[in-house]
Amino acid sequence: MFEPKDHTLPFGRRQRGPASSQVEERDNRDYWTVWIRWPGTSGPQEYKALVDTGAQCTLMPSNYTGAEPICISGVTGGSQQLTVLEAKVSLNGNEWQKHPIVTGPEALCILGIDYLRRGYFKDPKGYQWAFGIAALETEEIKQLSTLPGLSKDPSVVGLLRVEEQQVPIATTTVHQRQYHSNRDSLIPIHKLIRRLESQGVISKTHSPFNSPIWPVRKSNGEWRLTVDYRGLNEVTPPLSAAGWKHSPTICHGLIQTALEQGEAPEHLQYIDDIIVWGNAAEAVFEKGKKIVQILLKAGFAIKQSKVKGPAQEIQFLGIK
Known part of the structure:
Protein backbone atom coordinates (compact mmCIF):
# COMPACT_ATOMS: atom_id res chain seq x y z
CA MET A 1 0.00 0.00 0.00
CA SER A 20 -3.65 24.20 -17.62
CA SER A 21 0.02 23.99 -18.52
CA GLN A 22 0.69 26.73 -15.99
CA VAL A 23 -0.06 24.52 -12.94
CA GLU A 24 2.90 24.88 -10.63
CA GLU A 25 4.25 21.72 -9.04
CA ARG A 26 7.29 23.08 -7.29
CA GLU A 140 -12.22 -8.28 -2.67
CA ILE A 141 -8.98 -9.52 -1.16
CA LYS A 142 -8.90 -13.15 -0.10
CA GLN A 143 -8.92 -13.61 3.66
CA LEU A 144 -6.71 -16.14 5.46
CA SER A 145 -9.71 -17.31 7.50
CA THR A 146 -11.12 -18.93 4.32
CA LEU A 147 -8.19 -21.35 3.97
CA PRO A 148 -9.07 -25.08 4.07
CA GLY A 149 -8.11 -27.06 7.16
CA LEU A 150 -9.00 -24.39 9.72
CA SER A 151 -11.39 -25.50 12.44
CA LYS A 152 -14.59 -23.81 13.58
CA ASP A 153 -14.59 -25.95 16.75
CA PRO A 154 -13.22 -23.82 19.63
CA SER A 155 -12.11 -26.96 21.50
CA VAL A 156 -10.21 -28.60 18.63
CA VAL A 157 -6.88 -30.19 19.61
CA GLY A 158 -4.03 -31.16 17.31
CA LEU A 159 -1.68 -34.13 17.40
CA LEU A 160 1.99 -33.41 16.78
CA ARG A 161 4.32 -35.96 15.25
CA VAL A 162 7.01 -35.67 17.90
CA GLU A 163 8.70 -38.03 20.33
CA GLU A 164 6.37 -39.15 23.11
CA GLN A 165 7.40 -37.93 26.55
CA GLN A 166 7.20 -40.06 29.69
CA VAL A 167 6.20 -38.48 33.01
CA PRO A 168 7.28 -40.30 36.21
CA ILE A 169 4.51 -41.80 38.36
CA ALA A 170 3.62 -39.97 41.57
CA THR A 171 4.96 -41.47 44.79
CA THR A 172 1.80 -40.73 46.80
CA THR A 173 -1.89 -40.77 45.97
CA VAL A 174 -3.30 -37.25 45.72
CA HIS A 175 -7.05 -36.79 45.93
CA GLN A 176 -8.17 -33.18 46.13
CA ARG A 177 -11.78 -32.11 46.35
CA GLN A 178 -13.28 -30.27 43.43
CA TYR A 179 -13.42 -26.50 43.88
CA HIS A 180 -16.77 -24.77 44.02
CA SER A 181 -17.50 -23.68 40.44
CA ASN A 182 -19.64 -20.85 39.19
CA ARG A 183 -23.02 -22.12 37.99
CA ASP A 184 -22.52 -20.30 34.67
CA SER A 185 -19.49 -22.47 33.93
CA LEU A 186 -21.03 -25.91 34.54
CA ILE A 187 -22.92 -26.42 31.26
CA PRO A 188 -20.19 -25.07 28.93
CA ILE A 189 -17.47 -27.03 30.78
CA HIS A 190 -19.47 -30.28 30.53
CA LYS A 191 -19.92 -29.66 26.79
CA LEU A 192 -16.19 -29.00 26.43
CA ILE A 193 -15.34 -32.23 28.28
CA ARG A 194 -17.62 -34.23 25.98
CA ARG A 195 -16.02 -32.68 22.88
CA LEU A 196 -12.51 -33.48 24.16
CA GLU A 197 -13.65 -37.04 24.88
CA SER A 198 -15.03 -37.42 21.35
CA GLN A 199 -11.65 -36.31 19.95
CA GLY A 200 -9.79 -38.89 22.02
CA VAL A 201 -7.94 -36.25 24.04
CA ILE A 202 -9.38 -37.44 27.38
CA SER A 203 -11.11 -40.65 28.45
CA LYS A 204 -13.20 -41.87 31.37
CA THR A 205 -11.30 -43.63 34.14
CA HIS A 206 -11.63 -44.89 37.71
CA SER A 207 -8.72 -43.65 39.79
CA PRO A 208 -7.94 -42.87 43.43
CA PHE A 209 -6.30 -39.66 42.18
CA ASN A 210 -8.23 -36.46 41.67
CA SER A 211 -7.09 -32.98 40.68
CA PRO A 212 -9.70 -30.20 40.65
CA ILE A 213 -10.66 -28.53 37.41
CA TRP A 214 -10.62 -24.75 37.27
CA PRO A 215 -12.85 -23.18 34.58
CA VAL A 216 -11.48 -19.90 33.22
CA ARG A 217 -13.67 -17.51 31.26
CA LYS A 218 -11.91 -15.96 28.28
CA SER A 219 -12.37 -12.40 27.04
CA ASN A 220 -14.64 -13.56 24.19
CA GLY A 221 -17.04 -15.25 26.63
CA GLU A 222 -15.91 -18.82 25.94
CA TRP A 223 -14.58 -21.09 28.67
CA ARG A 224 -11.16 -22.68 29.01
CA LEU A 225 -10.77 -25.97 30.88
CA THR A 226 -7.75 -25.96 33.19
CA VAL A 227 -6.73 -28.44 35.89
CA ASP A 228 -4.90 -27.61 39.13
CA TYR A 229 -2.05 -30.13 39.19
CA ARG A 230 -0.03 -28.38 41.89
CA GLY A 231 -0.77 -31.06 44.49
CA LEU A 232 0.13 -33.85 42.06
CA ASN A 233 3.34 -32.12 41.01
CA GLU A 234 4.52 -31.97 44.62
CA VAL A 235 4.64 -35.79 44.83
CA THR A 236 5.86 -36.45 41.28
CA PRO A 237 9.61 -37.13 40.84
CA PRO A 238 11.20 -34.12 39.12
CA LEU A 239 12.11 -34.44 35.47
CA SER A 240 15.68 -34.03 34.29
CA ALA A 241 16.60 -30.35 34.25
CA ALA A 242 18.49 -30.68 30.97
CA GLY A 243 16.38 -29.37 28.12
CA TRP A 244 13.15 -28.98 30.09
CA LYS A 245 11.46 -25.63 30.40
CA HIS A 246 8.06 -24.25 31.35
CA SER A 247 5.09 -24.92 29.04
CA PRO A 248 5.03 -21.60 27.11
CA THR A 249 8.66 -22.12 26.09
CA ILE A 250 7.93 -25.71 25.05
CA CYS A 251 4.98 -24.50 22.95
CA HIS A 252 7.09 -21.78 21.33
CA GLY A 253 9.84 -24.28 20.54
CA LEU A 254 7.51 -26.84 18.94
CA ILE A 255 5.95 -24.22 16.66
CA GLN A 256 9.33 -22.69 15.83
CA THR A 257 10.76 -26.11 14.91
CA ALA A 258 7.84 -26.84 12.58
CA LEU A 259 8.18 -23.45 10.86
CA GLU A 260 11.93 -23.85 10.41
CA GLN A 261 11.59 -27.35 8.99
CA GLY A 262 8.86 -26.15 6.64
CA GLU A 263 11.00 -23.20 5.47
CA ALA A 264 8.37 -20.67 6.48
CA PRO A 265 8.50 -17.16 4.95
CA GLU A 266 9.62 -14.15 6.98
CA HIS A 267 7.54 -13.76 10.14
CA LEU A 268 7.56 -12.90 13.84
CA GLN A 269 6.54 -15.49 16.41
CA TYR A 270 5.82 -15.26 20.13
CA ILE A 271 4.59 -18.60 21.50
CA ASP A 272 1.46 -19.24 19.38
CA ASP A 273 1.06 -15.69 18.02
CA ILE A 274 2.49 -15.27 14.51
CA ILE A 275 2.48 -12.23 12.24
CA VAL A 276 3.51 -11.76 8.59
CA TRP A 277 3.68 -8.56 6.56
CA GLY A 278 4.17 -7.25 3.03
CA ASN A 279 3.71 -4.32 0.67
CA ALA A 280 0.55 -5.77 -0.85
CA ALA A 281 -2.39 -7.75 0.49
CA GLU A 282 -1.77 -10.62 -1.92
CA ALA A 283 1.81 -10.99 -0.66
CA VAL A 284 0.57 -11.11 2.94
CA PHE A 285 -2.05 -13.70 2.00
CA GLU A 286 0.50 -15.98 0.33
CA LYS A 287 2.89 -15.79 3.31
CA GLY A 288 0.09 -16.49 5.77
CA LYS A 289 -1.18 -19.36 3.63
CA LYS A 290 2.27 -20.97 3.60
CA ILE A 291 2.58 -20.76 7.39
CA VAL A 292 -0.91 -22.19 7.95
CA GLN A 293 -0.13 -25.10 5.62
CA ILE A 294 3.16 -25.83 7.42
CA LEU A 295 1.50 -25.91 10.84
CA LEU A 296 -1.43 -28.06 9.70
CA LYS A 297 0.95 -30.55 8.09
CA ALA A 298 2.95 -30.75 11.33
CA GLY A 299 -0.22 -31.74 13.22
CA PHE A 300 -1.24 -28.46 14.81
CA ALA A 301 -4.93 -27.57 14.95
CA ILE A 302 -5.75 -23.96 14.04
CA LYS A 303 -8.97 -22.24 15.03
CA GLN A 304 -10.55 -20.28 12.21
CA SER A 305 -11.51 -17.49 14.61
CA LYS A 306 -7.83 -16.92 15.44
CA VAL A 307 -6.74 -16.31 11.84
CA LYS A 308 -6.98 -12.67 10.74
CA GLY A 309 -6.10 -10.58 7.70
CA PRO A 310 -4.72 -9.43 5.41
CA ALA A 311 -5.56 -6.03 6.85
CA GLN A 312 -4.04 -2.57 7.05
CA GLU A 313 -4.28 -2.60 10.85
CA ILE A 314 -3.94 -5.63 13.12
CA GLN A 315 -3.54 -6.39 16.80
CA PHE A 316 -0.44 -8.39 17.75
CA LEU A 317 0.34 -9.26 21.37
CA GLY A 318 -2.38 -6.85 22.45
CA ILE A 319 -0.94 -3.90 20.53
CA LYS A 320 -2.38 -2.36 17.36
Whole structure:
Protein backbone atom coordinates (compact mmCIF):
# COMPACT_ATOMS: atom_id res chain seq x y z
CA MET A 1 0.00 0.00 0.00
CA PHE A 2 1.22 3.44 -0.87
CA GLU A 3 -0.18 6.40 0.98
CA PRO A 4 0.92 10.03 0.92
CA LYS A 5 1.70 12.04 4.01
CA ASP A 6 -0.96 14.39 5.29
CA HIS A 7 -0.79 17.89 3.80
CA THR A 8 -2.92 20.98 4.10
CA LEU A 9 -2.92 23.66 1.44
CA PRO A 10 -3.04 27.26 2.77
CA PHE A 11 -5.62 29.50 1.11
CA GLY A 12 -2.88 31.59 -0.53
CA ARG A 13 -1.72 28.70 -2.73
CA ARG A 14 -4.80 27.50 -4.58
CA GLN A 15 -5.15 26.36 -8.15
CA ARG A 16 -7.96 28.35 -9.74
CA GLY A 17 -10.37 26.52 -12.00
CA PRO A 18 -9.58 24.13 -14.83
CA ALA A 19 -6.18 22.54 -15.34
CA SER A 20 -3.65 24.20 -17.62
CA SER A 21 0.02 23.99 -18.52
CA GLN A 22 0.69 26.73 -15.99
CA VAL A 23 -0.06 24.52 -12.94
CA GLU A 24 2.90 24.88 -10.63
CA GLU A 25 4.25 21.72 -9.04
CA ARG A 26 7.29 23.08 -7.29
CA ASP A 27 7.11 20.61 -4.40
CA ASN A 28 6.87 16.85 -3.99
CA ARG A 29 3.15 16.81 -3.35
CA ASP A 30 0.94 14.74 -5.62
CA TYR A 31 -1.48 16.31 -8.08
CA TRP A 32 -3.98 14.17 -9.95
CA THR A 33 -6.15 14.98 -12.92
CA VAL A 34 -9.81 15.04 -11.92
CA TRP A 35 -12.82 15.37 -14.20
CA ILE A 36 -15.99 16.94 -12.78
CA ARG A 37 -19.33 16.80 -14.55
CA TRP A 38 -21.35 19.54 -12.90
CA PRO A 39 -25.18 19.29 -12.80
CA GLY A 40 -26.84 20.65 -15.92
CA THR A 41 -23.68 20.53 -18.06
CA SER A 42 -23.03 18.25 -21.02
CA GLY A 43 -19.26 17.94 -20.87
CA PRO A 44 -16.82 17.37 -18.00
CA GLN A 45 -14.40 19.98 -16.69
CA GLU A 46 -10.78 19.02 -16.02
CA TYR A 47 -8.86 20.00 -12.87
CA LYS A 48 -5.43 19.41 -11.38
CA ALA A 49 -6.17 18.60 -7.75
CA LEU A 50 -3.85 18.22 -4.78
CA VAL A 51 -4.14 14.76 -3.20
CA ASP A 52 -4.62 15.62 0.48
CA THR A 53 -5.45 12.82 2.93
CA GLY A 54 -5.68 15.42 5.68
CA ALA A 55 -8.60 17.18 3.98
CA GLN A 56 -11.95 15.85 5.19
CA CYS A 57 -13.79 16.99 2.06
CA THR A 58 -13.13 17.40 -1.66
CA LEU A 59 -13.06 20.99 -2.95
CA MET A 60 -13.20 22.25 -6.55
CA PRO A 61 -13.46 25.88 -7.74
CA SER A 62 -16.50 26.72 -9.86
CA ASN A 63 -19.29 29.24 -10.32
CA TYR A 64 -21.90 26.64 -9.49
CA THR A 65 -23.86 26.92 -6.26
CA GLY A 66 -25.20 24.14 -4.08
CA ALA A 67 -28.17 24.25 -1.74
CA GLU A 68 -26.14 23.45 1.40
CA PRO A 69 -23.85 26.21 2.73
CA ILE A 70 -20.61 25.28 4.47
CA CYS A 71 -17.75 27.17 6.13
CA ILE A 72 -14.22 25.89 5.44
CA SER A 73 -11.37 26.89 7.77
CA GLY A 74 -7.72 26.90 6.69
CA VAL A 75 -4.47 26.32 8.54
CA THR A 76 -3.71 30.04 8.44
CA GLY A 77 -6.84 30.83 10.43
CA GLY A 78 -8.97 32.19 7.59
CA SER A 79 -12.29 30.77 6.46
CA GLN A 80 -14.43 30.61 3.33
CA GLN A 81 -18.17 30.45 2.85
CA LEU A 82 -18.81 27.80 0.20
CA THR A 83 -21.61 25.41 -0.77
CA VAL A 84 -21.93 21.65 -1.22
CA LEU A 85 -23.06 20.37 -4.61
CA GLU A 86 -23.33 16.76 -5.77
CA ALA A 87 -21.53 16.18 -9.06
CA LYS A 88 -20.12 13.28 -11.05
CA VAL A 89 -16.40 12.67 -10.46
CA SER A 90 -13.90 10.65 -12.49
CA LEU A 91 -10.15 10.08 -12.30
CA ASN A 92 -9.88 8.67 -15.82
CA GLY A 93 -12.65 10.41 -17.75
CA ASN A 94 -14.56 7.15 -18.28
CA GLU A 95 -15.84 5.82 -14.97
CA TRP A 96 -18.03 8.22 -13.00
CA GLN A 97 -19.22 8.35 -9.41
CA LYS A 98 -21.59 10.80 -7.78
CA HIS A 99 -19.93 12.62 -4.92
CA PRO A 100 -20.59 15.80 -2.87
CA ILE A 101 -18.17 18.58 -3.83
CA VAL A 102 -17.48 21.70 -1.78
CA THR A 103 -17.36 24.46 -4.36
CA GLY A 104 -17.35 28.19 -4.98
CA PRO A 105 -15.41 30.71 -7.10
CA GLU A 106 -12.60 30.93 -4.51
CA ALA A 107 -12.54 27.25 -3.49
CA LEU A 108 -9.28 25.35 -3.38
CA CYS A 109 -8.61 22.44 -5.71
CA ILE A 110 -8.23 19.44 -3.40
CA LEU A 111 -9.05 15.75 -3.65
CA GLY A 112 -9.89 14.89 -0.02
CA ILE A 113 -9.99 11.68 1.98
CA ASP A 114 -13.79 11.55 1.69
CA TYR A 115 -13.38 10.60 -1.98
CA LEU A 116 -10.06 8.78 -1.68
CA ARG A 117 -11.34 6.25 0.86
CA ARG A 118 -13.81 5.00 -1.75
CA GLY A 119 -11.14 2.59 -2.92
CA TYR A 120 -8.01 2.07 -4.85
CA PHE A 121 -6.44 4.11 -7.64
CA LYS A 122 -3.46 4.49 -9.92
CA ASP A 123 -1.80 7.88 -10.16
CA PRO A 124 -0.39 9.42 -13.39
CA LYS A 125 2.98 7.75 -12.67
CA GLY A 126 1.41 4.30 -12.45
CA TYR A 127 1.73 3.91 -8.67
CA GLN A 128 -1.11 2.20 -6.83
CA TRP A 129 -2.76 4.04 -3.96
CA ALA A 130 -5.09 2.58 -1.33
CA PHE A 131 -6.86 4.60 1.33
CA GLY A 132 -8.73 3.07 4.27
CA ILE A 133 -10.51 -0.22 4.73
CA ALA A 134 -12.78 0.50 1.77
CA ALA A 135 -9.83 -0.20 -0.49
CA LEU A 136 -9.59 -3.74 0.82
CA GLU A 137 -13.29 -4.30 0.33
CA THR A 138 -13.16 -2.92 -3.21
CA GLU A 139 -10.40 -5.29 -4.22
CA GLU A 140 -12.22 -8.28 -2.67
CA ILE A 141 -8.98 -9.52 -1.16
CA LYS A 142 -8.90 -13.15 -0.10
CA GLN A 143 -8.92 -13.61 3.66
CA LEU A 144 -6.71 -16.14 5.46
CA SER A 145 -9.71 -17.31 7.50
CA THR A 146 -11.12 -18.93 4.32
CA LEU A 147 -8.19 -21.35 3.97
CA PRO A 148 -9.07 -25.08 4.07
CA GLY A 149 -8.11 -27.06 7.16
CA LEU A 150 -9.00 -24.39 9.72
CA SER A 151 -11.39 -25.50 12.44
CA LYS A 152 -14.59 -23.81 13.58
CA ASP A 153 -14.59 -25.95 16.75
CA PRO A 154 -13.22 -23.82 19.63
CA SER A 155 -12.11 -26.96 21.50
CA VAL A 156 -10.21 -28.60 18.63
CA VAL A 157 -6.88 -30.19 19.61
CA GLY A 158 -4.03 -31.16 17.31
CA LEU A 159 -1.68 -34.13 17.40
CA LEU A 160 1.99 -33.41 16.78
CA ARG A 161 4.32 -35.96 15.25
CA VAL A 162 7.01 -35.67 17.90
CA GLU A 163 8.70 -38.03 20.33
CA GLU A 164 6.37 -39.15 23.11
CA GLN A 165 7.40 -37.93 26.55
CA GLN A 166 7.20 -40.06 29.69
CA VAL A 167 6.20 -38.48 33.01
CA PRO A 168 7.28 -40.30 36.21
CA ILE A 169 4.51 -41.80 38.36
CA ALA A 170 3.62 -39.97 41.57
CA THR A 171 4.96 -41.47 44.79
CA THR A 172 1.80 -40.73 46.80
CA THR A 173 -1.89 -40.77 45.97
CA VAL A 174 -3.30 -37.25 45.72
CA HIS A 175 -7.05 -36.79 45.93
CA GLN A 176 -8.17 -33.18 46.13
CA ARG A 177 -11.78 -32.11 46.35
CA GLN A 178 -13.28 -30.27 43.43
CA TYR A 179 -13.42 -26.50 43.88
CA HIS A 180 -16.77 -24.77 44.02
CA SER A 181 -17.50 -23.68 40.44
CA ASN A 182 -19.64 -20.85 39.19
CA ARG A 183 -23.02 -22.12 37.99
CA ASP A 184 -22.52 -20.30 34.67
CA SER A 185 -19.49 -22.47 33.93
CA LEU A 186 -21.03 -25.91 34.54
CA ILE A 187 -22.92 -26.42 31.26
CA PRO A 188 -20.19 -25.07 28.93
CA ILE A 189 -17.47 -27.03 30.78
CA HIS A 190 -19.47 -30.28 30.53
CA LYS A 191 -19.92 -29.66 26.79
CA LEU A 192 -16.19 -29.00 26.43
CA ILE A 193 -15.34 -32.23 28.28
CA ARG A 194 -17.62 -34.23 25.98
CA ARG A 195 -16.02 -32.68 22.88
CA LEU A 196 -12.51 -33.48 24.16
CA GLU A 197 -13.65 -37.04 24.88
CA SER A 198 -15.03 -37.42 21.35
CA GLN A 199 -11.65 -36.31 19.95
CA GLY A 200 -9.79 -38.89 22.02
CA VAL A 201 -7.94 -36.25 24.04
CA ILE A 202 -9.38 -37.44 27.38
CA SER A 203 -11.11 -40.65 28.45
CA LYS A 204 -13.20 -41.87 31.37
CA THR A 205 -11.30 -43.63 34.14
CA HIS A 206 -11.63 -44.89 37.71
CA SER A 207 -8.72 -43.65 39.79
CA PRO A 208 -7.94 -42.87 43.43
CA PHE A 209 -6.30 -39.66 42.18
CA ASN A 210 -8.23 -36.46 41.67
CA SER A 211 -7.09 -32.98 40.68
CA PRO A 212 -9.70 -30.20 40.65
CA ILE A 213 -10.66 -28.53 37.41
CA TRP A 214 -10.62 -24.75 37.27
CA PRO A 215 -12.85 -23.18 34.58
CA VAL A 216 -11.48 -19.90 33.22
CA ARG A 217 -13.67 -17.51 31.26
CA LYS A 218 -11.91 -15.96 28.28
CA SER A 219 -12.37 -12.40 27.04
CA ASN A 220 -14.64 -13.56 24.19
CA GLY A 221 -17.04 -15.25 26.63
CA GLU A 222 -15.91 -18.82 25.94
CA TRP A 223 -14.58 -21.09 28.67
CA ARG A 224 -11.16 -22.68 29.01
CA LEU A 225 -10.77 -25.97 30.88
CA THR A 226 -7.75 -25.96 33.19
CA VAL A 227 -6.73 -28.44 35.89
CA ASP A 228 -4.90 -27.61 39.13
CA TYR A 229 -2.05 -30.13 39.19
CA ARG A 230 -0.03 -28.38 41.89
CA GLY A 231 -0.77 -31.06 44.49
CA LEU A 232 0.13 -33.85 42.06
CA ASN A 233 3.34 -32.12 41.01
CA GLU A 234 4.52 -31.97 44.62
CA VAL A 235 4.64 -35.79 44.83
CA THR A 236 5.86 -36.45 41.28
CA PRO A 237 9.61 -37.13 40.84
CA PRO A 238 11.20 -34.12 39.12
CA LEU A 239 12.11 -34.44 35.47
CA SER A 240 15.68 -34.03 34.29
CA ALA A 241 16.60 -30.35 34.25
CA ALA A 242 18.49 -30.68 30.97
CA GLY A 243 16.38 -29.37 28.12
CA TRP A 244 13.15 -28.98 30.09
CA LYS A 245 11.46 -25.63 30.40
CA HIS A 246 8.06 -24.25 31.35
CA SER A 247 5.09 -24.92 29.04
CA PRO A 248 5.03 -21.60 27.11
CA THR A 249 8.66 -22.12 26.09
CA ILE A 250 7.93 -25.71 25.05
CA CYS A 251 4.98 -24.50 22.95
CA HIS A 252 7.09 -21.78 21.33
CA GLY A 253 9.84 -24.28 20.54
CA LEU A 254 7.51 -26.84 18.94
CA ILE A 255 5.95 -24.22 16.66
CA GLN A 256 9.33 -22.69 15.83
CA THR A 257 10.76 -26.11 14.91
CA ALA A 258 7.84 -26.84 12.58
CA LEU A 259 8.18 -23.45 10.86
CA GLU A 260 11.93 -23.85 10.41
CA GLN A 261 11.59 -27.35 8.99
CA GLY A 262 8.86 -26.15 6.64
CA GLU A 263 11.00 -23.20 5.47
CA ALA A 264 8.37 -20.67 6.48
CA PRO A 265 8.50 -17.16 4.95
CA GLU A 266 9.62 -14.15 6.98
CA HIS A 267 7.54 -13.76 10.14
CA LEU A 268 7.56 -12.90 13.84
CA GLN A 269 6.54 -15.49 16.41
CA TYR A 270 5.82 -15.26 20.13
CA ILE A 271 4.59 -18.60 21.50
CA ASP A 272 1.46 -19.24 19.38
CA ASP A 273 1.06 -15.69 18.02
CA ILE A 274 2.49 -15.27 14.51
CA ILE A 275 2.48 -12.23 12.24
CA VAL A 276 3.51 -11.76 8.59
CA TRP A 277 3.68 -8.56 6.56
CA GLY A 278 4.17 -7.25 3.03
CA ASN A 279 3.71 -4.32 0.67
CA ALA A 280 0.55 -5.77 -0.85
CA ALA A 281 -2.39 -7.75 0.49
CA GLU A 282 -1.77 -10.62 -1.92
CA ALA A 283 1.81 -10.99 -0.66
CA VAL A 284 0.57 -11.11 2.94
CA PHE A 285 -2.05 -13.70 2.00
CA GLU A 286 0.50 -15.98 0.33
CA LYS A 287 2.89 -15.79 3.31
CA GLY A 288 0.09 -16.49 5.77
CA LYS A 289 -1.18 -19.36 3.63
CA LYS A 290 2.27 -20.97 3.60
CA ILE A 291 2.58 -20.76 7.39
CA VAL A 292 -0.91 -22.19 7.95
CA GLN A 293 -0.13 -25.10 5.62
CA ILE A 294 3.16 -25.83 7.42
CA LEU A 295 1.50 -25.91 10.84
CA LEU A 296 -1.43 -28.06 9.70
CA LYS A 297 0.95 -30.55 8.09
CA ALA A 298 2.95 -30.75 11.33
CA GLY A 299 -0.22 -31.74 13.22
CA PHE A 300 -1.24 -28.46 14.81
CA ALA A 301 -4.93 -27.57 14.95
CA ILE A 302 -5.75 -23.96 14.04
CA LYS A 303 -8.97 -22.24 15.03
CA GLN A 304 -10.55 -20.28 12.21
CA SER A 305 -11.51 -17.49 14.61
CA LYS A 306 -7.83 -16.92 15.44
CA VAL A 307 -6.74 -16.31 11.84
CA LYS A 308 -6.98 -12.67 10.74
CA GLY A 309 -6.10 -10.58 7.70
CA PRO A 310 -4.72 -9.43 5.41
CA ALA A 311 -5.56 -6.03 6.85
CA GLN A 312 -4.04 -2.57 7.05
CA GLU A 313 -4.28 -2.60 10.85
CA ILE A 314 -3.94 -5.63 13.12
CA GLN A 315 -3.54 -6.39 16.80
CA PHE A 316 -0.44 -8.39 17.75
CA LEU A 317 0.34 -9.26 21.37
CA GLY A 318 -2.38 -6.85 22.45
CA ILE A 319 -0.94 -3.90 20.53
CA LYS A 320 -2.38 -2.36 17.36
